[in-house]
Amino acid sequence: MNQAEDYEDFSAGLTGKLILATCILGGIGLLLMLMSNDNLKKKNWPPGPPRLPVIGHLHLLSRLAHQSLADLARKHGPIMMLQLGSVRTLVVSSPDMAMEILKTQDHVFASRPASVIGDIFLHSSNDLLMAPLGDHWRFMRRTCVTELFTPNRVAEFQGRRRVETLRTVRQMLEEGQEGNEVEIDNNMKAHAFNTITQVLFRKSYHGQRTGMDGEAQEFHVLMKEFTSIGFFVAGEFLPWLRTLRIDVGGIEAKLRDLSSKFDSFLRKLIEDHRHKMFIRQKIEIEDFVDVLLSLQNDNPDGKSMTDDQIIALLQNLLIAGSDSTSNTLVWIMTELMRNPEIREKLERELDAIVGQDRLVEEADLVNLPYLQAVVKESLRLHPTAPLLMPHASVSATKVAGYNIPEKTQVFVNIYAIHRDSRFWENPLVFDPQRFLDSEEGWYQGQSFKFLPFGSGRRICAGINLALVTVEYTLALLLQTCKFSLPQGMDPGDVDVEEGYGSTLSRAQPLKVLVSPRLPSQLIDKDL
Numbered sequence: 001m002n003q004a005e006d007y008e009d010f011s012a013g014l015t016g017k018l019i020l021a022t023c024i025l026g027g028i029g030l031l032l033m034l035m036s037n038d039n040l041k042k043k044n045w046p047p048g049p050p051r052l053p054v055i056g057h058l059h060l061l062s063r064l065a066h067q068s069l070a071d072l073a074r075k076h077g078p079i080m081m082l083q084l085g086s087v088r089t090l091v092v093s094s095p096d097m098a099m100e101i102l103k104t105q106d107h108v109f110a111s112r113p114a115s116v117i118g119d120i121f122l123h124s125s126n127d128l129l130m131a132p133l134g135d136h137w138r139f140m141r142r143t144c145v146t147e148l149f150t151p152n153r154v155a156e157f158q159g160r161r162r163v164e165t166l167r168t169v170r171q172m173l174e175e176g177q178e179g180n181e182v183e184i185d186n187n188m189k190a191h192a193f194n195t196i197t198q199v200l201f202r203k204s205y206h207g208q209r210t211g212m213d214g215e216a217q218e219f220h221v222l223m224k225e226f227t228s229i230g231f232f233v234a235g236e237f238l239p240w241l242r243t244l245r246i247d248v249g250g251i252e253a254k255l256r257d258l259s260s261k262f263d264s265f266l267r268k269l270i271e272d273h274r275h276k277m278f279i280r281q282k283i284e285i286e287d288f289v290d291v292l293l294s295l296q297n298d299n300p301d302g303k304s305m306t307d308d309q310i311i312a313l314l315q316n317l318l319i320a321g322s323d324s325t326s327n328t329l330v331w332i333m334t335e336l337m338r339n340p341e342i343r344e345k346l347e348r349e350l351d352a353i354v355g356q357d358r359l360v361e362e363a364d365l366v367n368l369p370y371l372q373a374v375v376k377e378s379l380r381l382h383p384t385a386p387l388l389m390p391h392a393s394v395s396a397t398k399v400a401g402y403n404i405p406e407k408t409q410v411f412v413n414i415y416a417i418h419r420d421s422r423f424w425e426n427p428l429v430f431d432p433q434r435f436l437d438s439e440e441g442w443y444q445g446q447s448f449k450f451l452p453f454g455s456g457r458r459i460c461a462g463i464n465l466a467l468v469t470v471e472y473t474l475a476l477l478l479q480t481c482k483f484s485l486p487q488g489m490d491p492g493d494v495d496v497e498e499g500y501g502s503t504l505s506r507a508q509p510l511k512v513l514v515s516p517r518l519p520s521q522l523i524d525k526d527l
């Protein structure tokens with residue numbers, strides 16, 4: 001026998017063994033699958049697709065999980081039970097079911113699931129975003145709602161938002177000189193981040209224009225590292241990986257390292273604020289850190305936040321507040337580049353209400369209904385948290401007649417609800433007019449067909465700040481800049497492909513031409 005025949009024999013034998021092994025394993029798998037699916041019926045859990053042993057339904061989810069879940073809901077209905085590895089997950093995809101989770105049984109479903117990311121990175125035992133329902137969460141939430149995000153407190157910082165927005169306008173106009181393309185994504189990322197850090201610590205850190213002292217540089221690197229980490233932690237769904245100390249992709253190690261860097265950065269910032277207060281011998285409220293430190297001295301409830309809790313909260317606000325705001329702005333600009341007639345209508349509204357002799361102010365926003373409708377319509381088609389944040393049940397209950405056990409993770413697929421033709425006419429068409437023709441209080445979360453900020457106890461805590469930042473940035477950008485597409489590109493060429501990230505982003509950056517719409521003195525005089 002020559003070598004080739006040898007190899008053929010060997011390979012035929014191997015193939016035979018492989019086929020045999022596959023048949024045996026497949027048979028066992030099928031048996032387990034049938035048994036477990038049969039089990040589900042006995043438990044009276046909501047329906048779902050057949051699941052595989054060990055991984056359950058994980059193989060059915062793409063990196064854009066909201067899209068895969070919307071497809072599955074079309075086949076299996078608005079209430080599904082999935083098994084994501086070891087994590088039992090309820091997915092709801094209709095306004096009725098969303099109302100059941102976020103209103104009727106809010107007291108049962110307003111908790112958060114335990115999670116590896118929450119534990120390692122978000123200080124979930126100390127924070128607000130990932131804290132389970134309970135006294136700690138109530139205390140953190142009450143502090144946010146009554147001290148940080150009241151309409152008055154948000155209004156106090158409008159001067160800083162104005163300056164940050166004007167800086168962003170000037171930066172984009174400079175980049176766009178001589179017909180250069182300007183990347184919207186980078187600019188909005190820097191803008192949203194600086195707007196939030198101005199409110200939290202009275203500083204700008206991100207982007208080209210800050211001059212980058214040592215501290216800014218350090219924070220800039222931290223944020224870059226943070227946004228570049230993938231957040232799929234395999235051990236979250238397959239806990240035996242963690243038991244065997246297998247950290248797929250080294251993500252857990254990276255999260256731990258980043259968390260400790262963030263921690264020391266924020267701790268130093270708190271010490272600097274405390275030192276400033278000590279030198280002045282009085283409390284002057286200039287940012288959120290001042291507010292939180294002043295509460296340590298004088299809390300109306302007699303219960304004060306520890307430094308660890310302040311750090312966890314600051315980290316939450318940076319994470320929850322920056323990418324969601326910048327991606328919302330990027331999606332709005334995407335739709336405005338795809339729909340020039342809507343962009344022109346917006347410009348006409350700004351000219352009619354504000355004119356071209358002065359810059360738009362936050363006080364003008366209430367008189368700009370079309371602009372507000374554009375923001376809502378963009379949040380409908382491109383909600384930056386398409387599955388909200390994961391909820392969890394605190395006790396066993398029933399939904400739509402099905403049994404839902406305690407500690408079930410819950411996704412409310414608002415992406416599916418916002419695009420469902422049963423609730424929206426021509427759902428894929430960008431049409432701000434639909435929000436002008438009705439009187440509903442859209443953002444309060446009472447219309448369960450529109451939930452970009454969620455609803456109930458866990459509704460976005462920063463909604464006031466988010467809305468004023470998005471609306472004001474959009475108004476000033478459109479008033480001061482003329483946006484157009486690069487040579488040879490038509491509106492229809494602007495794609496809406498979604499990218500993978502912690503919030504819903506574009507797959508590829510949006511690049512446009514930017515030129516002045518108002519005389520530059522008007523912008524420069526306020527900087």
Ligand code: HEM
Nearest residue numbers: 129320321324325328385388389453454458460461462466
């Ligand atoms: C357009 C921008 C924003 C959008 C679309 C958005 C949306 C959301 C959504 C959908 C949730 C989860 C609701 C749920 O779990 O049911 C949430 C939670 C939260 N958001 Fe926002 N958000 C935005 C901006 C902000 C900003 C600027 C801040 C603060 C700086 C903020 C702070 C929070 C916090 C602290 C939570 C957790 C609340 C809790 O668990 O009790 N968000 N947001």
